Amino acid sequence: MFLGAVFLGTEYARYKTEIESDLKNNSKIIVENISGALIFEDLVTANEILNTLKAKSNIIYAAVFNKEDQLFTAYKVDKDYNFVYHKSDTIYWENDSALIRTPII
Numbered sequence: 001m002f003l004g005a006v007f008l009g010t011e012y013a014r015y016k017t018e019i020e021s022d023l024k025n026n027s028k029i030i031v032e033n034i035s036g037a038l039i040f041e042d043l044v045t046a047n048e049i050l051n052t053l054k055a056k057s058n059i060i061y062a063a064v065f066n067k068e069d070q071l072f073t074a075y076k077v078d079k080d081y082n083f084v085y086h087k088s089d090t091i092y093w094e095n096d097s098a099l100i101r102t103p104i105i
Contacts (some may be wrong), residue, residue, distance in 0.1 A: 003009060017097050019058075020091050027102040035104050036063060050075035060097075064104070082104055 030049065037046040046064060052089075053059045053075050061081055063074040092099045 016093075016098075020100075022058075023091065023098055023100050024102075026059065027100050029085075030062065031102050031104050038064060038066065038072060039102055041072075046073045047075075067105070 030053070034046055036042070037049060050062055050064070050073060053062055059075075060077040061075065061083055062075045063083060064072040066072045090100075092101075
């Protein structure tokens with residue numbers, strides 16, 4: 001029983017680390033591609049970039065905020081999803097979801 005708990009604990013920690021790494025990498029890619037759209041307030045291009053997240057089934061929400069911290073645009077898989085906004089620049093876990101905030105400019 002103890003060995004099983006240790007195994008599950010290490011597997012869970014490894015799983016979280018993989019999720020966090022994948023989320024950071026995807027976030028960096030989106031930031032690199034969307035910064036120009038945000039600077040020029042090009043909503044069409046920003047939405048096209050965010051819609052590429054459809055290829056990532058584990059990403060259910062992404063939002064872009066302007067320098068005044070106002071929502072510029074968002075990508076949502078589920079229209080009823082309630083986004084939890086946080087100002088931490090680290091990965092934040094809420095229930096089974098990982099949230100990351102990555103500065104664009």
